[in-house]
Amino acid sequence: MGSSQSMSEEVRELVGKTGFSSDQIEQLHRRFKQLSGNQPTIRKENFNNIPDLELNPIRSKIIRAFFDNRNLRKAPSGLADEINFEDFLTIMSYFRPIETNVGEEQLEHCRKEKLRFLFHMYDSDSDGRITLEEYRNVVEELLSGNPHIEKESARSIADGAMMEAASVCVGQMQPDQVYEGITFDDFLKIWQGIDIETKMHVRFLNMETIALCH
């Protein structure tokens, strides 16, 4: 493809920022244009055109995450109306496999970033806490795929999960102590000891290109 020669300054910059290879960027750019209908930015409506996404029970949350300023690293809260290609790449880079040759610290950082993405998805009001309401909301959506499980059950599952989280994070609580919600630190605690390396990766390209960038 000769991409190395034709790699423009812009692409090189993106490579540095997001860690994607230029081939991957090219491919993602193609997809981006396809989604946006050759516009420079993507709006929420564009995501509705993806037919495969329709079956996803937490579709709205995921789409929201694409426009979340926290994930875009732009602002501590709020939603963007539209995202450009760079933002798109930023979001996608959350799902990039962790390189094998990075140090322990880098690995930890990557892990945290990935978890933060998930955390932001739960924490819809950007207050740094997943409150019970927010948690219930997510669980309800998660279970919405099964029409036979009622909201009540979803709620009680969320409650159970919250209690579990509280017991993991705070331990034995005093009677007058109140657990307000899962903070990000608590969130990390919950994830302790669980490999997410295998869990939050997407293969972005077909095999040849992966082989190329090695």
Add this chain to the structure above:
Amino acid sequence: MSQRKDWRKREKKEHPGLLYMLPATLPLLGMPLPGAGAGVADGAAGESVLPPAGLALLRWQWHEVEAPYLVAVWILVASLAKIVFHLSRKVTSVVPESCLLILLGLVLGGIVLAVAKKAEYQLEPGTFFLFLLPPIVLDSGYFMPSRLFFDNLGAILTYAVVGTLWNSFTTGAALWGIQQAGLMAPTVQAGLLDFLLFGSLISAVDPVAVLAVFEEVHVNETLFIIVFGESLLNDAVTVVLYKVYNSFVEMGSVNVQAIDYVKGVASLFVVSLGGAAVGLVFAFLLALTTRFTKRVRIIEPLLVFLLAYAAYLTAEMASLSAILAVTMCGVGCKKYVEANISHKSRTAVKYTMKTLASCAETVIFMLLGISAVDSSKWAWDTGLVLGTLFFILLFRALGVVLQTWVLNQFRLVPLDKIDQVVMSYGGLRGAVAFALVILLDKTKVPAKDYFVATTIVVVFFTVIVQGLTIKPLVKWLKVKRSDHHKPTLNQELHEHTFDHILAAVEDVVGHHGYHYWRDRWEQFDKKYLSQLLMRRSAYRIRDQIWDVYYKLNIRDAISFVDQGGHVLSSAGLTLPSMPSRNSAAETSVTNLLRESGSGACLDLQVIDTVRSGKDREDAIMHHLLSGGLYKPRRRYKASCSRHFISEDAQARQDKEVFQQNMKRRLESFKSTKHNVCLSKSKLRLRKAGRKVIPSPCFCSRPAAVILAVESEEESDSSETEKEDDEGIVFVARATNEVFREHKVPGSMEVCPSPCIIPPSPTCAEKELPWKSGQGDLAVYVSSETTKIVPVDMQTGWNQSISSLESLASPPCAQAALRAAHPLACPLPRGDELRDPLAALVTPSPESHAGFTFTPSLAKAGRSRSESSADAPEQQELQPLMAPEDRGCLSPGTANARWLIQFNRAGRL
């Protein structure tokens, strides 16, 4: 070493008894089944020749029972040996069981040889393939972590297919090479084809051996599934190669034509895909059959085994890969079968499967050891043996490294060097190779004896030497171990979210990758397969998150009961609940009461439609009573049925205790939410002598947990109950129904209805939601019954009794989260409360004060500990109450929220 000697001594000590048996048992092992037939024939012949000399008092009929007897004895010996091994933890922690069993086999074989002067017992290929192997494979297939398996399917298939092909070719060719180089004795008459044939059987990693060793070495799950999956799936390749070469050898290399090679390659696909297809078809049948076993629960476990075995035999019959068939059958059916069959059947399947597999494994290793003693089949050639050992190790390592290098180009999580070492070293050979080599035809393969000897050495070497050293190696290399943490609800939820996110991202990127297809498959499964293969009741609640939640609840509940119901685990969940299946309407409290026909019903009060704060106190008092009282042990009719298992009284008793405990937990959860502490240890009330039936009860709070614990047994046993002690039911009724006539024993009769005494309105009462204009919102209770007890989910649903205690939402998040500490407070108070409670329960004049909800009690707010007149305790409660009051004192917002919950509860 010394340990092993020590063990041997012990073994020998154990033997004398067996020695007598052995000479007699000798005829067995060759052909257990034909042997049986012959024995019967002999007996018959003997009888016809000699006229019976009168009625024999005792007849010795060894021949008639010989074959099954011997089989039983062998399994018994193996099991006893297992027990002996595990007496010493030190030995088993160092030496894998398979090694010990092989050694035991060697010893036994030696004894047999010494006694009978000829080796008799052998691992017969027929027995092995038809009886011993299937249980092991079924066990591993059924309990295969399917998610992990399919996540790594690419790697597993590569190693299984490419790896096995590579191993067999290179090993065969290299052996032929050293023969050509003259390193083997000239008596080893074998051509290239013979060596390739030998290579094909010796190169396959053996599932039995791998499982036996790797189960004791806890490597991380990815590594385990790759090695283990490979050992299962390579069967197809082995079978094909073996058969192809074997027929080539039999045809003679001259007669092999090009078309035969093509056929050979084609047969690889036929055998593997055919085997898998057979397995899947049977999995489908199995799942479908279990869908209809609702009324014949008792045969459910049997069906699983029969159909899986049928899959194995069918594949074997069609000369397809039988191992693959059973594996696929196990993997494929599990999800649906588990959903369909009852809880008990699940346990039965699990244990039977494990038992059979473990038996088979034990017998296999023991027979392997015994077979090795038979020197008549041996022909030793040092060059061949050493060459084979060297090459299988070398080429295994080489193959793993090469394949891993290729695979790592595609894997998201590459396999590192340490993994590769373990994988190379974990390539154990076992009984499959041995059985295959025994099956060779000596007239066609003149070097068979040499191959047998070599195979035995290889198997022994890999199982004993590698099995012994792999544990230290894993430790030394610091291989990532599997960390056995219990699944948590959060984790499950997050993982689901991840799955969805990943699928979504793949959709967005437009790349149809693994997650995309997995997502598609799940959709398909949900839409069609599950609908077809699962019972409707099972299908409805089928959800992984729900499953985890359910399991956690059960586990928690069990641990709670195990701890005697006094200590609550803080890690656990405290809200066991079930999805509500039935609307509450049919199962109102009173209906249930009528149905259950319990002897006496003491109506504590008839509550008017006007709700007042008093209700709450009353209800609390009611919970206190109903929660704290032990349900009497009832007598049950002895029942004996072949087709249905009835629980014995002990089990019921346990269940009752369990229910009691669960209920109290629920209450404690609820009450902490409501700032009321409940006594924990009221169970001891039983001693107080009163037998009162805790009944479905009535919750005065929309946000409360409904905690009736009424299960199907209640109604089942109503008749028996009547002849038994008359129970007393405390009911707070929501209706104005006519006071029913009851057979109230003794002084209970005069219990006045407490509503006569008008309670003074309390602060809390004023703040009650239904006081503020919503007075006649129909019901603020869901009087559903709850089945908290995981007796049998299935029956529970089907009988429409179990349902959700609607864990209604607390007023606000904070309040809900107080639930996280329902565990903290009430424990010490139980003892204090017990006495006053006992007083309450005893129908003595004094207790009337307790029953009649005096104004003072009402004033005490929700703290029914007033009844204990324990001032310090009440003070203790104060801080608890504060937040709630605060919450209620902001009527504007609070009420709105209340209202919502209110309605929801009403809808239920």
